Amino acid sequence: xxxxxxDPTGRVEKGxxxxxxxxxxxxxKRVGYIFNQHVSAIAFWKGLEQALEGKLSPLSLHRIYKxxxxxxxxxxxxxxxxxxxxFAVVGVGA
Amino acid sequence: MxxxxxxxxxxxxxxxxADMEAAVxxxxxxxxxxxxxxxxxxxxAVDRILDYLGRDPGEVIGVIxxxxxxxxxxxxxxxxxxxxxxxxxxxxxxxxxxxxxxxxFNLNGVQTTTHSCAPLCMVSGPAVKALGFNTREGSFGHGxxxxxxxxxxxxxxxxxxxxxxxxxxxxxxxxxxxxxxFCVAEDQDSNPWEALHVxxxxxxxxxxxxxxGVTAPLTIASTAGYGPMEDVFYVLADAISVLGxxxxxxxxxxxxxxxxxxxxxxxxxxSKQAVKAEIVRLATRSVRDVKRRRTIAESNPMHWNKIVDxxxxxxxxxxxxxxxxxxxLTSGGKGSGAGFCAVCLGWGGLGGHTVSRxxxxxxxxxx
Numbered sequence: 001x002x003x004x005x006x007d008p009t010g011r012v013e014k015g016x017x018x019x020x021x022x023x024x025x026x027x028x029k030r031v032g033y034i035f036n037q038h039v040s041a042i043a044f045w046k047g048l049e050q051a052l053e054g055k056l057s058p059l060s061l062h063r064i065y066k067x068x069x070x071x072x073x074x075x076x077x078x079x080x081x082x083x084x085x086x087f088a089v090v091g092v093g094a
Numbered sequence: 095m096x097x098x099x100x101x102x103x104x105x106x107x108x109x110x111x112a113d114m115e116a117a118v119x120x121x122x123x124x125x126x127x128x129x130x131x132x133x134x135x136x137x138x139a140v141d142r143i144l145d146y147l148g149r150d151p152g153e154v155i156g157v158i159x160x161x162x163x164x165x166x167x168x169x170x171x172x173x174x175x176x177x178x179x180x181x182x183x184x185x186x187x188x189x190x191x192x193x194x195x196x197x198x199f200n201l202n203g204v205q206t207t208t209h210s211c212a213p214l215c216m217v218s219g220p221a222v223k224a225l226g227f228n229t230r231e232g233s234f235g236h237g238x239x240x241x242x243x244x245x246x247x248x249x250x251x252x253x254x255x256x257x258x259x260x261x262x263x264x265x266x267x268x269x270x271x272x273x274x275x276f277c278v279a280e281d282q283d284s285n286p287w288e289a290l291h292v293x294x295x296x297x298x299x300x301x302x303x304x305x306x307g308v309t310a311p312l313t314i315a316s317t318a319g320y321g322p323m324e325d326v327f328y329v330l331a332d333a334i335s336v337l338g339x340x341x342x343x344x345x346x347x348x349x350x351x352x353x354x355x356x357x358x359x360x361x362x363x364x365s366k367q368a369v370k371a372e373i374v375r376l377a378t379r380s381v382r383d384v385k386r387r388r389t390i391a392e393s394n395p396m397h398w399n400k401i402v403d404x405x406x407x408x409x410x411x412x413x414x415x416x417x418x419x420x421x422x423l424t425s426g427g428k429g430s431g432a433g434f435c436a437v438c439l440g441w442g443g444l445g446g447h448t449v450s451r452x453x454x455x456x457x458x459x460x461x
Contacts, residue, residue, distance in 0.1 A: 003117045006135045007107040008126050008172040010163020010255030039391040067395045070203040070444040 023087055031058040032081045032088030036069040045091055052089065060084070106168055108137070121176070128246070128253055128274055132176035143171040146181035148456050155188060156195040159202035160264070161257020165191055169255055170247075177247035182225060183240060185455050187247045190215045190303045193451035194248075200445025204307040205258045208265045209340060211307040211441040212272045214348060215248055216423055217241075218280035218290045219301030224459055229281035231427030234311055234350070234436065245275030270310035278425055284353030285424035286360030293366065294450045301453040306348050306421060307446020308438035318355035318433025323362045326355070326433065327369070331376030333437050334413050337387045340442030341413040343396040348438040348448075349373070352426040355433045370417040378410035389442075396443040421448055 023029065031052065035045050053061070062084045064073050081088060111120045117134035121127050133139070144151055144167070151168035158165050170191065174184045194201050194213050204211055217227060228238035236242065252258040260266060266273075282289050291302030314333045318326045334347055341347060351359070359369050381404060390397055398404075398411045414420050426434070440446050 002110050002112055003114065003134060004137055005109045005111060005117055005120065006137060006140055006168075006172045007109065008135060008169060008176060008250065008254040009257075010158060010161070010165055010169050012162050013157070013164060037391050037394055039388065039394075042391050042393070068200075068444060069390070069394070070207060071200050072202075 026087065027056050028059055029056070029086035030060045030062070030084060031056065032062045032064070032085035033091070034064045034066070034073055034078070034081065034088055035091040036066050036093075038069050038091075038093070041091060048089070048091075106172065125259070126176070126254055128249055130274065132250070133178050135172045135175045139175045140168065140171050143174060143179070143181045143184050144168065146456065147171070147184060155191055158191075158195075158251060158256030158258075160206050161255070163255040163257060165251060165255045170251060173250040173254055174243075174247040177250050178239065178243040179247050180225075180239070180243075182455070182457075182459070183244050183247070185453050186215075186217060186221065186225075186244050186301070186303055187251070189451040189453040190244075190248050190305055191251055193303055193305050193449040196449045198445075198447045199305070199307065199449050200447070201256075203445040204441065205252060205256060206264050207441065207444070208267045209441050209444075210266050210268045210270050210309055211446050212270065212276050213248060213252075213305045213446075214272065214308050214438055215245060215277040216280065216290060216304040216306075216348070216421070217244075217277065217301070218282070218304065218423075219296075219453075220299060221301035221453060221455070221459055222279045222282065227279035229279050229284075229425050233281070233425040233427075234278050241277040241279060242275050245272075245277030248277070249274060272310055278350065278423065280423050281353060281425050284356065286356055287366035287422075287424075290421070290423055291450065296450070296452055301455070301459070302450050303453060304421065304448060304450040306346050306438070306448045307441050308346075308348055309440075311350065311436035311438050314435045314437060315432040316355055316435045317431070318352070318358050318435070319429075319431025321433075323359060323364065326359070327372045327376055330435060330437070331373050331378075334373070334377040334439065335379050336439075337379065337383060339413065339439045340389070340444065341439060342384060342387060342389050342398050342411065342442065343394075344415050344419070344443030345440040345446065346419045346421060346448045347414060347440055348421040348423065350423045350425050350436045350438075352429045352434055353424060354429055355435050356424040358433070366422060367417065370420045370422060373420060374412065374414045374417050377413040379413070380407065381409045381411060382407040384411045
């Protein structure tokens with residue numbers, strides 16, 4: 001006699017997302033940074049910010065440096081960053 | 095071997111296989127197991143659990159990271175079936191899942207970190223006896239269906255619903271055997287102090303799960319059978335304050351005291367809080383030592399330099415920043431004079447912080 005098995009995996013709710021507007025040029029825009037502050041990337045990140053700012057002459061800068069590298073940045077902080085920037089550079093991983 | 099996709103239930107697809115042997119192999123093929131064989135999740139076996147729970151199978155307990163699968167009552171019941179749980183074990187699994195979904199546990203981080211921390215489920219309260227947990231010899235290990243299958247069910251939920259597969263997306267460098275099953279129960283008969291859950295604000299008549307994201311147990315010969323308590327505390331604290339531990343960033347440790355150790359501490363006049371205070375006081379290393387362990391960026395708020403003068407090489411860096419960061423549990427066999435205990439070190443300030451949840455049984459155990 002055959003056996004019927006139930007699938008143990010969880011359904012993943014697919015969130016709806018709309019594509020963000022493309023930015024024509026990066027120069028002179030409001031730039032955001034979200035950096036996880038991983039110890040292995042501190043020097044790299046500092047250099048990256050300097051290089052970007054030298055090249056793009058941003059209108060303004062908005063930084064989120066996460067207190068906990070291994071947890072998401074506070075949602076409210078990210079929402080504020082979204083309002084105050086045209087694009088953001090996000091540093092994840094190690 | 096072939097399997098046929100069959101009718102859809104409300105929330106779960108169904109597959110048809112030829113026989114029991116094929117069912118076990120099919121579960122392997124689908125990557126539904128942690129590496130060990132599972133009990134095939136048949137409709138009737140899952141329904142036994144659902145009937146016991148009396149809850150809507152589609153009720154969502156939460157979303158399990160990192161894959162963000164929805165943990166419905168039915169999905170949890172399926173995974174509990176596969177782990178070998180009796181229906182009456184399942185409320186404990188549900189409470190454990192609810193607990194680790196609390197934000198402070200940072201389950202996404204625990205699941206994906208390169209560290210080797212896994213959720214340790216500590217059960218305390220009347221269900222320990224009622225459901226037959228082994229709290230004596232080998233309480234962390236093999237030989238007891240309740241702790242083995244409940245611990246495994248939690249893992250299978252993290253695996254099948256959360257998509258917590260090693261490699262992608264979970265980066266644990268080594269893992270440990272507790273990734274299969276990691277559950278231990280408190281022996282209140284041997285515990286000279288208040289139960290863990292009472293200490294954490296629950297009623298004595300409650301059954302509670304307390305979970306911490308921790309490494310594998312390190313056995314400590316505390317010498318509690320014959321040593322003066324000052325030395326016993328020193329030995330226990332030494333096992334916590336190791337340079338390789340992430341506790342330098344904060345966070346929790348679980349210390350499991352064998353009944354003999356707990357009894358002799360109590361007999362020497364130490365309350366539970368006094369034991370914790372003493373171990374917290376002693377679990378330190380010098381700044382000189384700790385500087386050799388480059389944990390996190392010096393600018394990070396969790397860095398120990400925020401609580402100790404980093405310029406003073408003789409200053410002591412605490413591994414447990416508060417007595418609340420030390421979870422004390424009494425469990426295990428009588429042992430020998432060596433007074434074996436075990437410590438499980440946490441992930442640090444990064445997550446896996448201790449969380450507790452009352453278990454809600456549908457029947458007579460608890461209303």
